[in-house]
Amino acid sequence: MAVSSVTPSVERRAGVLVLVRHGESEFNKQDRFTGLKDPPLTTNGVREAIDAGRTLQTKGFHCDIAFTSKLKRAQQSLQLILRELHARSVPVFDDAALNERNYGELAGLTRDAARARWGEVQVHKWRRSYDAAPPGGESLAMTAARTLPFFDERIRPLLAAGKRVLIVAHGNSVRSIVMSLDRLTPEQIVNVSFATGTILIYRLDVLGMIVERTEIPVSRHA
Template identity: 55%
Template sequence: MERLLVLVRHGQSEWNLKNLFTGWKNPDLTEQGVKEARTAGQTLKEMKLEFDEAFTSDLLRAQKTLDLMQEEMGTDLPITRDQALNERDYGDLTGMNKDEARKQFGEEQVHIWRRSFDVPPPGGESLKMTAERVLPYFDTEILPRVLAGKRILVSAHGNSLRALIMQLEGLTPEQILKRELGTGTPIIYRLDEEGGIVEKIDLAE
């Protein structure tokens, strides 16, 4: 029985390109983001990976990335969309240029908001709060399917995926905060019957 879980961060969005805090806003993919999503689909097809179901967030950039990957793979998977997989909510920082935020609030304060585990920006979520939203959904909706032998593809966001990776790989908050996830780059896990990692292939490495 194959227990396959593949995580993909969405391709570059228009707000990634503009260096804006995006959170729950809904910018589309850039041309580069479209290419990244198609390349991810081509790569998975070339690796002869097959899937039974897909999960994505409630946001356009993750959904479109999944659609483009499916076009390249020639698949039409059942898709579950849920805001539990949404990006971290950046609150009052949403829509602000990251350099402008540093000028307004100070380099150190913005760094704390972005890179601490449990300090949220004003009106927003910390990574800890994001994990508290993402992980119960993963544990009840996605992981049981994988353990039952379903091959699952997840298209989501940098911080929602960090929460999953932290649990899957048993990382500390300090370790996960240092993990960079490239846009449109699949991370492939094969799991044992208890959810332990048998094999991990990170195509960004």
């Protein structure tokens, strides 16, 4: 964890951002591309979300405001986390800007079925590259084009005001935000992914500079 070089008065006003990828969904369990499909959480996904909430609670995180996508797996995860934080009364906003990337013709297909149709190399390129979009879908760059303006307009001012913000979203919407916060290049983001239930905690000063960054992997259940 990085040591802050900002003054104590600025640190006290620093905002806290928590990013959580939703718990395991039915499509995650079946190894299917999900995108804008809307499957619910599995039993394990419910546990992952509860564990995320308990982890944040033990770390003393207090939520002032929360954001999520329009998709039920993220919304359900958020409610479970807020329950563990005893924060069900905090304002919650859902927005399509935080939706998972649109996987187009891949959505609903298993990884194996997609590889059989388009080939392993092409499917890997669609999954992991920055600017390659599957047929009828979005690239990570296209996802970032909607996610980052929302983040800059809605979230950054809250952090600058010292608010503690929780965002529960999806693998690629989280990746796009992390790419901006961590100042990663398109080449670097290719190697970054987050398992369901992963927690990332950022503490930012009033200038938007990162004071601390912590990544907490998901707790896996047998």
